[in-house]
Amino acid sequence: MSELKKWFELPIGCTNIEPGSSLNNITAGWRVFTPVIDEKKCTKCYLCWAFCPENAIKIADDGFPKTDYRYCKGCGICSNECPAKAITMIRQEV
Amino acid sequence: MAQRMALSTNYAIAYAVKNCDVDVIAAYPITPQTTVVERLSEFVANGELDAEYIPVESEHSALSAVIGASAAGARVFTATASQGLALMHEVLFMASGMRLPIVMSIANRTLSMPLNIHNDHQDMMSSRDCGWIQIYISSAQEAHDTVIQAYRLAERLDILLPVCVCYDGYVLSHTYEPVEVRDKQKVLEYTPRVERPHVLDPDKPITMGVMALPNYTYEFKYQVVDALKRVPKALEEVDAEFADKFGVKYGLYEEYMCSDADVIMIALGAIASTARLAIDNLRSKGFRIGLFRPRLYRPIPVELWKSVLRKAKMLAIVDRAIAFGGCGGPLFSDVATMFINDSERPLMINFIAGIGGRDVTVRDLEQMGLMAFKSLEEGLKEQCIYFGVRGVDYGL
Amino acid sequence: MIMDYSMSTVKDLPREEYFASGHRLCQGCPEAIIARLVTKVLGPNLIVVTPTGCLEVSTSVYPETAWKIPWIHVAFENAAAVASGVEAAIRALQRKGLKYKGRKIHVVAIAGDGGTADIGLQALSGALERGHDFVYICMDNEAYMNTGIQRSGATPLKAWTTTTPVGSKWRGKLQLKKDIPAIAAAHGIPYVAVASISHLKDFAYKVKKAAEIDGPAYIHVQAPCPTGWRFDSSKTIEVARLGVLTGMWVLYEIERGVFKVTVPVPQRRPVEDYLMLQGRFRHLTKEEIEEVQRYVDEQVEKVNKRAGYTAIGPVVRL
Structure with a gap:
C-alpha cells in the first residue's frame, strides 16, 4: 500500500494530469498467442498498424511494422487482416 | 454605477449574474425559478451580457452542460428548483467531485407528490450532502450580493467547489424589494478571473472525471471533505472583502436577541424574517427568546453555531422539510448531532412547518415559541411536532 | 494536423498517436480502433467527451489514462450535454479573447449505443436541435457490454443478449433495432454518416468532414464486440466487413439532406455469412435466417431507392 498516493498528493477534482500514463500498464500478460511478422512476406501496407486496437504496432525506420510486445494483447486482428499472410500467431511459451 | 431598482429576488439574481460577466448559462424552465433565466436570456439577447445561453432540454442537461463549460474554463451559471434539482441529483455529486466552481441559484420548492409549486426546503434538503456549498438567504438584496460572493468563493483556488444560493420560492423569488444593483466594474474587481489548475486545454491535456477503484476513490472524496472544511473561514474573508468594497456584511449566520435567550429559535431563509416579529412579540410578553438564522448551511460551521446556541436552555428548530422516517427534520438532526457528545446541552424541540407553501405566520411562530x-x-412530551397539520393534536 | 481528404491508403493516416497503449479494453476491441482513429484524424486540437461505458472505464482508471488529448467524462446519459457546454465555453471564451485563441478546437463526443440510443437520447436530441458545433460519434456494439451484454435499443432482431435469452418463448431480441442515424438526421443537422472500422479510409474521411462542417454532425460506426457478440478476437474487422458486404451495415452519408452511399456493394453476400460468425446468432434456424434476409432485402431496397441507383446489389452466393 505504501506506493499509493495520499489524498493531498492526488491531482484535484478526479483528474489525471499525466496524459498517456496507461503506458505504465503493461498488458503483455493478457496474451496467449503472439503475432510474428515475416518481413519477407510483408508488403508494408500498414493495415496491421492501422487496425491494431492496442496501438502496439509501430512503423520502424526500415519501414517494417514492428510489434511492441509490452502492449500486444494477442487479439490476432493483425494476422487475420494481413493481405500478404505475413503474420503468424504463435502460442506463447509460459 | 450602482443602481437602486425594485427587483424580485429572481431578478436580483439575474442582475448579479450579468455583472459577474458569466460566459455560459444553461438552464431549463421550472417554477418558481424561471424568471431568473428569462431575464438572463434577455440580457444575452440584447447584448448586455456577452455569454452563451444554452436552452437545454432538461435540468440534468443544464447541470451537465455547465459542468462541461466550467471544465473548459468558463464562468458558468444555472438555476433550478424542486423537481429540477431532483433530476440533477446525480450530477450534483459530479460537479463537486470534479471541483468545478459552478454557481446555481435554487428557488426552493417542495417535491411531488402531490405536485405543488410552492415553497418548502424539501428539494435542497434531499440534496444537502452533495459536496456543494449551500447558502440560504432571506432578502433580494442578500441574494444579489450572495451570488457575487459565490463566484469569489467558488473560484478561490483553495476552495474550487460549486455553490448554491437557496431562497424560498415565491415568498422571496417573486417578492419585489428595493435592491442596490452593484456597480459592474466594482463587481469585476471583486471577482477577478482566475487560472484554475485543471481545465480542458489542448496545450496541457488532462483527463477529467476519471474512474477510480477502491484504492483511490476515498482519497478523491476526502479532497472534497477537506475543501469544505476551509469554506467557513474563506466565506468570512470573502464577506469581509465584500464589506470593504460594497459596505455590506452578512456573516455566516444571523443572530437576533440570542445573548440572554432561554429559547433560541433556529430557522432558514424567509421564515427567519417572519420570526423576528414573533420574537419581538414574545419578548414584549417577557419571554426570553432569540432567533438564529444560519446563512452558510453546508458546510456547517459547527463551533460557530455552538458558540451561540449552547447558552440557551431550549432550541426550537423549525424545519421546512420532512425527513420521512427519520429522527426529525434535517436541520434538527444537524443541530442535535453537533451537541451529541456534550454533557451539558440545550433541550431541543423540532417543528416541521410551512410544507408545500403553507403560510407560517407570526402567530404560528409565537405559538411554536410558547410550546418550546x-x-x-x-x-x-414530543420531540418532533408536525406543526399545523389538520387532524394532529399534540395537546400542547 | 488534419489529414488530407485525398488519402488513398491507410498509409496516409496521420502517424501521430493520441490514444496510448496500456488501456484495459478487451482483446480485439473495436472501440480502441475507433478512439485511436478519431484522435489521430482530429488531434491534437481536440476535446473528447465520453459517457460512462466500456471506453470510459477502460481508459481512465486512476492513476492511468490512455488519453493524450483533453478528455472528460461526467455521466452515462449526458455526453451530448457536456459536449454542448464545452463547445459553448470555447465559443464564449474565444469571443471574449480569454482562452483557446486563434484556432479551431474540435469537440467530439464518443459514446456507446446505450449512451446514445437509450439513456442519452434526450441529451443528444437536445444538443443536435440546438445546433452546437460538435461531432457525436456512436460506437454501436448493439448492447450494454460494460455491464455484461444486456440488450439496448440498438440490439438487432433475434440477437441473444443476457436480457434477451434464447428460451422456449423468446428467441433472442423480439424487436427491431432502433434506427439512430435516421433519428439524428430527422433533426435536420448538416451531416449524418454511418461508418465501419473495416473501411478506415471512409471512416476517417467522415470524421474529418463531420468535424469541419459547421454545426452538429453525427457518425454512427459499427463496433463488433468479440466479447458480447461471441466471436474470436481476431475477427473484429472481418465481422465489420461482412456487415458491410451483406448489406446489413450500409455505409452512407447525408450531407445537408443529400443522401449518398459512400461504399457501394455491387454484389451482396447472404446474411448468414455475417450471422454465423457470431455466437449471439448461433440459435437461429434456417427459417429465421431467411426472415432476417428478407428484412435486410427490404432495407436494401429502401436504400437503393433513396440513392437513386442500385448502390447495394443483389445477393450472390459464392
Missing part, C-alpha cells in the same frame, strides 16, 4: 417554553417547564 412549555416543554422547557413541563418536560418534553
Whole structure:
C-alpha cells in the first residue's frame, strides 16, 4: 500500500494530469498467442498498424511494422487482416 | 454605477449574474425559478451580457452542460428548483467531485407528490450532502450580493467547489424589494478571473472525471471533505472583502436577541424574517427568546453555531422539510448531532412547518415559541411536532 | 494536423498517436480502433467527451489514462450535454479573447449505443436541435457490454443478449433495432454518416468532414464486440466487413439532406455469412435466417431507392 498516493498528493477534482500514463500498464500478460511478422512476406501496407486496437504496432525506420510486445494483447486482428499472410500467431511459451 | 431598482429576488439574481460577466448559462424552465433565466436570456439577447445561453432540454442537461463549460474554463451559471434539482441529483455529486466552481441559484420548492409549486426546503434538503456549498438567504438584496460572493468563493483556488444560493420560492423569488444593483466594474474587481489548475486545454491535456477503484476513490472524496472544511473561514474573508468594497456584511449566520435567550429559535431563509416579529412579540410578553438564522448551511460551521446556541436552555428548530422516517427534520438532526457528545446541552424541540407553501405566520411562530417554553417547564412530551397539520393534536 | 481528404491508403493516416497503449479494453476491441482513429484524424486540437461505458472505464482508471488529448467524462446519459457546454465555453471564451485563441478546437463526443440510443437520447436530441458545433460519434456494439451484454435499443432482431435469452418463448431480441442515424438526421443537422472500422479510409474521411462542417454532425460506426457478440478476437474487422458486404451495415452519408452511399456493394453476400460468425446468432434456424434476409432485402431496397441507383446489389452466393 505504501506506493499509493495520499489524498493531498492526488491531482484535484478526479483528474489525471499525466496524459498517456496507461503506458505504465503493461498488458503483455493478457496474451496467449503472439503475432510474428515475416518481413519477407510483408508488403508494408500498414493495415496491421492501422487496425491494431492496442496501438502496439509501430512503423520502424526500415519501414517494417514492428510489434511492441509490452502492449500486444494477442487479439490476432493483425494476422487475420494481413493481405500478404505475413503474420503468424504463435502460442506463447509460459 | 450602482443602481437602486425594485427587483424580485429572481431578478436580483439575474442582475448579479450579468455583472459577474458569466460566459455560459444553461438552464431549463421550472417554477418558481424561471424568471431568473428569462431575464438572463434577455440580457444575452440584447447584448448586455456577452455569454452563451444554452436552452437545454432538461435540468440534468443544464447541470451537465455547465459542468462541461466550467471544465473548459468558463464562468458558468444555472438555476433550478424542486423537481429540477431532483433530476440533477446525480450530477450534483459530479460537479463537486470534479471541483468545478459552478454557481446555481435554487428557488426552493417542495417535491411531488402531490405536485405543488410552492415553497418548502424539501428539494435542497434531499440534496444537502452533495459536496456543494449551500447558502440560504432571506432578502433580494442578500441574494444579489450572495451570488457575487459565490463566484469569489467558488473560484478561490483553495476552495474550487460549486455553490448554491437557496431562497424560498415565491415568498422571496417573486417578492419585489428595493435592491442596490452593484456597480459592474466594482463587481469585476471583486471577482477577478482566475487560472484554475485543471481545465480542458489542448496545450496541457488532462483527463477529467476519471474512474477510480477502491484504492483511490476515498482519497478523491476526502479532497472534497477537506475543501469544505476551509469554506467557513474563506466565506468570512470573502464577506469581509465584500464589506470593504460594497459596505455590506452578512456573516455566516444571523443572530437576533440570542445573548440572554432561554429559547433560541433556529430557522432558514424567509421564515427567519417572519420570526423576528414573533420574537419581538414574545419578548414584549417577557419571554426570553432569540432567533438564529444560519446563512452558510453546508458546510456547517459547527463551533460557530455552538458558540451561540449552547447558552440557551431550549432550541426550537423549525424545519421546512420532512425527513420521512427519520429522527426529525434535517436541520434538527444537524443541530442535535453537533451537541451529541456534550454533557451539558440545550433541550431541543423540532417543528416541521410551512410544507408545500403553507403560510407560517407570526402567530404560528409565537405559538411554536410558547410550546418550546412549555416543554422547557413541563418536560418534553414530543420531540418532533408536525406543526399545523389538520387532524394532529399534540395537546400542547 | 488534419489529414488530407485525398488519402488513398491507410498509409496516409496521420502517424501521430493520441490514444496510448496500456488501456484495459478487451482483446480485439473495436472501440480502441475507433478512439485511436478519431484522435489521430482530429488531434491534437481536440476535446473528447465520453459517457460512462466500456471506453470510459477502460481508459481512465486512476492513476492511468490512455488519453493524450483533453478528455472528460461526467455521466452515462449526458455526453451530448457536456459536449454542448464545452463547445459553448470555447465559443464564449474565444469571443471574449480569454482562452483557446486563434484556432479551431474540435469537440467530439464518443459514446456507446446505450449512451446514445437509450439513456442519452434526450441529451443528444437536445444538443443536435440546438445546433452546437460538435461531432457525436456512436460506437454501436448493439448492447450494454460494460455491464455484461444486456440488450439496448440498438440490439438487432433475434440477437441473444443476457436480457434477451434464447428460451422456449423468446428467441433472442423480439424487436427491431432502433434506427439512430435516421433519428439524428430527422433533426435536420448538416451531416449524418454511418461508418465501419473495416473501411478506415471512409471512416476517417467522415470524421474529418463531420468535424469541419459547421454545426452538429453525427457518425454512427459499427463496433463488433468479440466479447458480447461471441466471436474470436481476431475477427473484429472481418465481422465489420461482412456487415458491410451483406448489406446489413450500409455505409452512407447525408450531407445537408443529400443522401449518398459512400461504399457501394455491387454484389451482396447472404446474411448468414455475417450471422454465423457470431455466437449471439448461433440459435437461429434456417427459417429465421431467411426472415432476417428478407428484412435486410427490404432495407436494401429502401436504400437503393433513396440513392437513386442500385448502390447495394443483389445477393450472390459464392
